[in-house]
Amino acid sequence: MEKxxxxxxxxxxxxxxxxxxxELEQSIDSSSPVIRQASLLLLRAGxxxxxxxxxxxxxxxxxxxxxxxxxxxxxxxxxxxxSLVHDDVIDDSDFRRGFExxxxxxxxxxxxxxGDYIFSRALVSIGExxxxxxxxxxxxxxxxxxxxxIIQIEYQQQTNQSFRDYLRRIKRKTALLLSSSCELGALVSxxxxxxxxxxxxxxxxAGMAFQIVDDILDxxxxxxxxxxxxxxxxxxxxxxxxxLYIKDDPEFQPFLLRSFDGSLTEEExxxxxxxxxxxxxxxxxxxxxxxxxxKAIAEVESLPDGEAxxxxxxxxxxxxxxxx
Amino acid sequence: MEKxxxxxxxxxxxxxxxxxxxELEQSIDSSSPVIRQASLLLLRAGxxxxxxxxxxxxxxxxxxxxxxxxxxxxxxxxxxxxSLVHDDVIDDSDFRRGFExxxxxxxxxxxxxxGDYIFSRALVSIGExxxxxxxxxxxxxxxxxxxxxIIQIEYQQQTNQSFRDYLRRIKRKTALLLSSSCELGALVSxxxxxxxxxxxxxxxxAGMAFQIVDDILDxxxxxxxxxxxxxxxxxxxxxxxxxLYIKDDPEFQPFLLRSFDGSLTEEExxxxxxxxxxxxxxxxxxxxxxxxxxKAIAEVESLPDGEAxxxxxxxxxxxxxxxx
Numbered sequence: 001m002e003k004x005x006x007x008x009x010x011x012x013x014x015x016x017x018x019x020x021x022x023e024l025e026q027s028i029d030s031s032s033p034v035i036r037q038a039s040l041l042l043l044r045a046g047x048x049x050x051x052x053x054x055x056x057x058x059x060x061x062x063x064x065x066x067x068x069x070x071x072x073x074x075x076x077x078x079x080x081x082x083s084l085v086h087d088d089v090i091d092d093s094d095f096r097r098g099f100e101x102x103x104x105x106x107x108x109x110x111x112x113x114x115g116d117y118i119f120s121r122a123l124v125s126i127g128e129x130x131x132x133x134x135x136x137x138x139x140x141x142x143x144x145x146x147x148x149x150i151i152q153i154e155y156q157q158q159t160n161q162s163f164r165d166y167l168r169r170i171k172r173k174t175a176l177l178l179s180s181s182c183e184l185g186a187l188v189s190x191x192x193x194x195x196x197x198x199x200x201x202x203x204x205x206a207g208m209a210f211q212i213v214d215d216i217l218d219x220x221x222x223x224x225x226x227x228x229x230x231x232x233x234x235x236x237x238x239x240x241x242x243x244l245y246i247k248d249d250p251e252f253q254p255f256l257l258r259s260f261d262g263s264l265t266e267e268e269x270x271x272x273x274x275x276x277x278x279x280x281x282x283x284x285x286x287x288x289x290x291x292x293x294x295k296a297i298a299e300v301e302s303l304p305d306g307e308a309x310x311x312x313x314x315x316x317x318x319x320x321x322x323x324x
Numbered sequence: 325m326e327k328x329x330x331x332x333x334x335x336x337x338x339x340x341x342x343x344x345x346x347e348l349e350q351s352i353d354s355s356s357p358v359i360r361q362a363s364l365l366l367l368r369a370g371x372x373x374x375x376x377x378x379x380x381x382x383x384x385x386x387x388x389x390x391x392x393x394x395x396x397x398x399x400x401x402x403x404x405x406x407s408l409v410h411d412d413v414i415d416d417s418d419f420r421r422g423f424e425x426x427x428x429x430x431x432x433x434x435x436x437x438x439g440d441y442i443f444s445r446a447l448v449s450i451g452e453x454x455x456x457x458x459x460x461x462x463x464x465x466x467x468x469x470x471x472x473x474i475i476q477i478e479y480q481q482q483t484n485q486s487f488r489d490y491l492r493r494i495k496r497k498t499a500l501l502l503s504s505s506c507e508l509g510a511l512v513s514x515x516x517x518x519x520x521x522x523x524x525x526x527x528x529x530a531g532m533a534f535q536i537v538d539d540i541l542d543x544x545x546x547x548x549x550x551x552x553x554x555x556x557x558x559x560x561x562x563x564x565x566x567x568l569y570i571k572d573d574p575e576f577q578p579f580l581l582r583s584f585d586g587s588l589t590e591e592e593x594x595x596x597x598x599x600x601x602x603x604x605x606x607x608x609x610x611x612x613x614x615x616x617x618x619k620a621i622a623e624v625e626s627l628p629d630g631e632a633x634x635x636x637x638x639x640x641x642x643x644x645x646x647x648x
Contacts, residue, residue, distance in 0.1 A: 032474050089436060109477060112413060112436050117470040123447075123463035132454040139447035146441040150359055153433060 012307045013056050016066065020052045020073045027074055027121050038114040042081050050210075051076040053315070054178055055185035058199040060308035062189030071125050072134070072184045078122035080177060083145065085115035134187060141180040148172025156237040157260045159247055166244055167208070174214075175207030198299045202312065205296035210319050212289040215240035217323070219276050225323075231273055234259040241288060245281035252279070293320045336631045337380050340390065344376045347398045351445050362438040366405050374534075375400040377639070378502060379509035382523040384632035386513030395449050396458070396508045402446035404501060407469065409439035458511060465504040472496025481561040481584045483571055490568055491532070498538075499531030522623045526636065529620035534643050536613040539564035541647070543600050549647075555597055558583040565612060569605040576603070617644045 010017055028039035052073035059069045089111045126138060152169055155161055182203030186196040218226065218233045219242055226232070233240050237260050239247060246252045255272035258264040264272070276282070293316050300312045334341055352363035376397035383393045413435045450462060476493055479485055506527030510520040542550065542557045543566055550556070557564050561584050563571060570576045579596035582588040588596070600606070617640050624636045 030471065032471060032478065034478060035471065035474055086436060086440065089433065108432065109413065110474065112410060113470060113473045113477065116410065117467070117474060120463060120467040120470045124460075124467055127456075127460040127463040130456040132451075135459055136448075136451040139444065139451040143441070143444040143448055146437060146444045147354065147356060147359065149437045150356055150434065150441060153437065154356065154358060 010053055010311070012311060013053065016056050016069070017049060017052060019066065020049075020056075020070050020077075023070050023074045023125075024077060027078065027125055028118065030117075034110060035114060035117055038085075038110065039081075039118060042085065042118075047080075049077065050315075051080055051177060051181040053311075054181040054203055057308045057312050057315075058182040058185030058191075058203075059189040060306065061195045061199065061303060062186055062191030064189055068129055068188045069185060071128055072188050073181075075122040075126035075138070076177065076181050076184070078118050078125065079142065082115045082119035082122065083149075085111050085118065086149070089115075129188060131188065134184060137180060137184060137187070141176055144172050144176055148176075152238070155239075159239070159256065159260075161239060161244070163241075163244060166239065166241055170208060170211040170215075171204075174211035175204045178207035178210065179204035195303065198303060202296050202299040202316075205292045205299065206316055206319060209289045209292040209296065209316075212241050212285055212292070213319060213322060216242055216282055216285050216289070219243075219273060220282060221323075229269065231259070231269055234272075235262075235264070235269075241285040242276060242281040245284050246276065246279050249279070251275065290320060293317075334377055334635070336635060337377065340380050340393070341373060341376060343390065344373075344380075344394050344397045344401075347394050347449075348401060351398055351402065351449055352442065354441075358434060359438060359441055362409075362434065363405075363442060366409065366442075371404075373401065374639075375404055375501060375505040377635075378505040378527055381632045381636050381639075382506040382509030382515075382527075383513040384630065385519045385523065385627060386510055386515030388513055392453055392512045393509060395452055396512050397505075399446040399450035399462070400501065400505050400508070402442050402449065403466065406439045406443035406446065407473075409435050409442065410473070413439075453512060455512065458508060461504060461508060461511070465500055468496050468500055472500075476562070479563075483563070483580065483584075485563060485568070487565075487568060490563065490565055494532060494535040494539075495528075498535035499528045502531035502534065503528035519627065522627060526620050526623040526640075529616045529623065530640055530643060533613045533616035533620065533640075536565050536609055536616070537643060537646060540566055540606055540609050540613070543567075543597060544606060545647075553593065555583070555593055558596075559586075559588070559593075565609040566600060566605040569608050570600065570603050573603070575599065614644060617641075 024043060025040075028036070028043065030036045030039070055069060055073040055076060059065075089108050126134065129135075148169060148171075152173065155165060155169065179200050180203070183196055183200035186199045191199070215233060218240065219231060221230055223229050229235065234243060234256065243252075243256070247256060252272075252275060255264065255268065255275065258268060259272070296316045297313060300309060300316070303309050348367060349364075352360070352367065354360045354363070379393060379397040379400060383389075413432050450458065453459075472493060472495075476497065479489060479493065503524050504527070507520055507524035510523045515523070539557060542564065543555060545554055547553050553559065558567060558580065567576075567580070571580060576596075576599060579588065579592065579599065582592065583596070620640045621637060624633060624640070627633050627636075
């Protein structure tokens with residue numbers, strides 16, 4: 001359904017994507033049964049493969065070499081997967097997109113080391129590319145992402161935070177890796193510095209919009225659609241954009257505090273979600289997301305016409321409207 | 325005391341080492357108080373800085389450039405530190421060398437992410453070196469180490485394992501990173517392939533001996549010397565070389581099984597340690613360690629004479645006799 005719609009955006013690049021999918025499967029092949037099973041579980045749970053598609057599309061604006069592009073794409077998707085495994089350790093989540101998580105099936109220790117392993121695999125994949133700038137960019141990106149993960153814990157259950165804190169957090173959590181996906185795809189194809197810059201900013205703005213929509217969906221979707229309880233962000237102690245708008249609202253505050261201290265009942269969770277949905281906060285958050293999408297689109301518009309540009313614009317439009 | 329003796333081996337390279345120590349401190353400086361404090365705690369807990377010293381000494385057999393050597397040395401020590409933080413999550417250890425661990429002071433989540441962060445810092449440090457072979461070697465090394473960490477869990481509490489299983493495990497746990505420290509130090513200084521090979525093997529053999537001695541000390545030292553209970557390896561479900569020799573001994577078996585299932589009393593722990601110490605297993609393990617040390621020394625003997633060669637030989641001799 002929704003997923004199929006997204007795939008149709010990828011139609012022109014289906015062959016490239018399935019090549020990368022195969023490389024991904026190969027790269028996590030291991031003689032250790034635990035590693036192999038854990039990685040396959042993750043791979044099958046799928047996801048939208050947005051990082052690989054951003055790498056592929058950005059590479060089209062330079063001298064396209066599928067071999068190098070695949071190495072970068074595989075590496076970035078593996079880093080994303082590794083961070084999901086580590087996130088599962090963090091959030092005590094037993095399901096992700098309806099699939100059992102690595103952590104639930106084995107335990108926190110295995111999940112941590114499986115994440116480390118997948119992460120090392122990513123380095124091996126990108127290690128074959130002999131461009132120092134690529135390694136430096138990847139290392140800097142990962143450093144910022146890791147910083148973000150710790151900062152996210154520092155802010156957990158803190159009600160005293162600003163919009164700026166939130167934006168900085170989602171930049172590190174999501175936008176940076178998407179931005180670097182575009183930048184690396186363009187870099188590795190020797191695109192001009194100007195083009196690299198535009199694609200990098202496209203990825204950043206699209207990533208900010210993507211995460212804001214994610215945070216909205218955590219409130220507006222059903223448990224079934226999410227594969228986890230709606231409102232999980234709050235239950236896990238994270239204030240997101242919609243809830244930041246109403247965090248000082250006296251009618252919302254009791255919900256917020258009970259979410260954070262773990263005493264919210266199932267009935268109260270339903271009431272809380274309805275309250276947020278009707279508060280106007282969702283619409284405000286949607287506007288911020290739309291603003292980022294507009295910025296993303298503006299970066300791409302001046303690039304040369306073609307299939308890649310069309311696909312980037314369609315993805316941007318899609319990210320704003322997605323319902324999953 | 326013992327530590328001072330080791331430092332005296334480093335005397336000729338003290339300036340280089342203190343330069344690296346400063347770079348290490350700078351590299352973990354962060355605006356996040358949790359990251360900064362966690363990393364500083366680790367840094368202060370110290371350790372023997374064997375990886376940096378191996379990098380420095382190996383670099384002396386090529387065209388020595390302190391700037392590059394320091395980047396490699398800092399990177400390898402950070403990787404070692406990151407793996408210690410992740411090990412603490414695993415072993416539920418609250419103290420390491422008598423210092424509170426990152427995990428105990430904060431929690432498992434923070435420890436995992438602090439490890440990830442320090443690890444990314446390592447990549448940033450080495451990322452500045454524009455030699456593809458360096459990045460490939462580091463990535464492959466880390467992949468093997470991560471594999472080893474998962475395999476170590478797979479073998480946990482398994483009594484049915486061979487000497488080969490043990491040797492493969494300590495190779496990944498310790499010898500590989502020491503081997504790569506030597507190899508990278510030589511590579512980054514453009515030493516000849518023959519010299520690179522000798523140093524790489526020296527690091528590997530010395531690393532095997534080092535870990536075997538570590539595993540012996542876990543049995544022969546006092547709780548105070550170790551900063552954790554003697555026999556911790558067994559209590560954590562790990563069979564090491566000395567205990568492999570007697571694992572099927574009917575008098576030892578009850579100790580082994582009770583260590584693994586967590587029912588060993590403090591009194592029994594004392595009896596068990598005495599039993600192992602008197603069994604002859606320690607001496608057999610010591611012989612294997614000595615065999616590796618001889619191999620390590622043989623690799624270095626054909627290298628050109630000088631301060632670096634002398635220091636490598638002294639370190640090898642020291643590793644065999646160390647009491648901490």
